[in-house]
Amino acid sequence: MSDTFKTIAKFQYSSEAQIIKGRLESEGIDVFLSDNFTIDTDPLVSNAIGGVKLKVLTKDALKAENILNNISKYSLDDEGNSLDCPNCNSNKIQLFSTIKDFKSFFSFIIGFLFGTLPFYAKDKYRCDVCNHEFDIKL
Template sequence: MANKLMTIATFPDAVKAQIMRGRLEAEGIPAFIADEHTLTNQPYLYMAYGGVRLQVMETDQERALAIIQTREPFTDLATSPDLQADQCPNCHSRQVEEVKTPNQSILTFLRNLFTSGTTGIKVRRFNCRNCGYNWIMEL
């Protein structure tokens, strides 16, 4: 029975399941995702399948559950306490600048205009002068 796969978590979409699978594999636990392709291509079957299933071997089940329950798998960069708009997420340098190109400014302005009334989230683009990394933050 050691080769039996056990479902340890279900997710509403494949992206979150893949993130958690990567986290488990980083800890040395082989993990598998069931129903990923079916629910990605036919999302209306979500209720019938119960979501995308994350599975591990029966022998790794307890350790995998402990990893899932003790760590926060998804972090919002905008609310992360250790990351600020004036700090590069790649090299942690404070030599950052806000990027404002004509196309990005118009698109960002339109997105902010249409979504700020409902969500209050503003999108800003940044560039690190130290390492050249570009990123987008929702503030």
């Protein structure tokens, strides 16, 4: 079998890819990241170049994909319990950033004009089942 690589995942930022890389390497899988240094240098080009590509040897691809599928992408509370949607009680909740309010929109405009990343964004949760958006009250 040849030593060719297969891309099994893409990430917007290299920090996400580094976490998954560590998990796969702990299982004995050789991992290679591509475009991570480019995105670390200028995160705004991530979408243009397709993100950070996580690659494994072709012979390890199936094992790596199974490990990725077992990692939950859904949000947990501080005790490690899954969050529930207040609308439909589903536990398929993801955290996302939004710029819907004036403060985050103004921050986005300033960041865009001066070539920096926005310094303020509002985090919310979204249910994958009913698309309900909500905040968690602490």
